[in-house]
Amino acid sequence: MDADWDLFAVVRSCKSTVNKAASSGEPSNRPSKGNTSGCNCLASLKLEQNYDPFTFRSMSRASLEDSRQPVLKQPDPTTMGTDRGKNPIILSPGGGGASGQHQQQQRPPNPKRPRQRVQQRGVPKTRRRRNKNMNRTVVSHVTDENSCSDQWTWRKYGRKTIKGTSYLRHYYKCSSSIGCSARKHVTLSNSEPGTYIVTYTDDHTHSMPDSRKSRAGGSRRNKLPNADNNASSSSSSFISPTAPPPAPEVGATATNVQNAGDNGAKEGENVNIVALENDDGEDIFMIPNAQVYDYLFEGLGELVHGAGSGSGSGIGLGHNWPAFGGNLSSWGSSMSGSSAGSTAGRG
């Protein structure tokens, strides 16, 4: 909760001109849905080509490409809301990069496999929806050229067509460690074609895997035709909220705002897009193609670093920022170097 509005506060503070940072308890912590007006401040950053804060190595390009396929060009009122009975997205193998995906894409239409979900009803499942109780969510935007991968192992557990976006949202769980509750979902931005909105939820309950041990996904990925494309980037510069950048030079997204404030983006420099959400998953703000100015991050830097020290005094996203492995402040210094071997996968 604190962190939550910490972010918020930060954002607001960004609005420097507008002043009013986290002066007080930030009453309107949670603007009602759609009410993002309160935070039109944002700096958007343009990533350096080589610097991709959010690369999801573990996600097959195909998957994401998938999300680039407009799902519902024209939302069908009759089927809206659920994919039930809907035709699966048809990937066009030749279409673009997604071609040659190994795997399921070639799977036959799948004759509606019989599924008996026994004991579903009545059984109180812990299946939960993102709610206020959940750990804060950090959103970040990635340009599609940056591909998507990071050092964590993510396992896709679902996808959904999101109303209003016309694109698919892919849901991933951290599979680097059993029991890790970290999750994220990736959606192709509706307003920013080519930009993926990555939302991280919950924190990793383990340290960054040294190397991927997961066999299936990992090895396969490397063989992705497109993997070539990003081979260099994925192997040399995978950066993510959970995988601190080796040496941030320029750009930054929300996730490395800290760096942006410190040694990251230089004044007036472009950094991709920064977007933040409150714990309700509401986009607090997103500012594409904006520019970063020091003053914008002055406060941020403080917050980030200060809070890291555990200064309970308030605002700060120093610690416990889920997407940062729970410790944003140590982000810049502790690179993935740590080992903490991954236990990739289950069993």
Place this chain on the structure above:
DNA sequence: CGCGTTTGACCTGCGC
């Protein structure tokens, strides 16, 4: 064999 992906079904929060 183990793991990731796909995808239909189901659950649940929220707005009306």
Place this chain on the structure above:
DNA sequence: GCGCAGGTCAAACGCG
């Protein structure tokens, strides 16, 4: 209370 929409589950399947 109902329906919508987002989120999650889990069987089936493919790949290494």
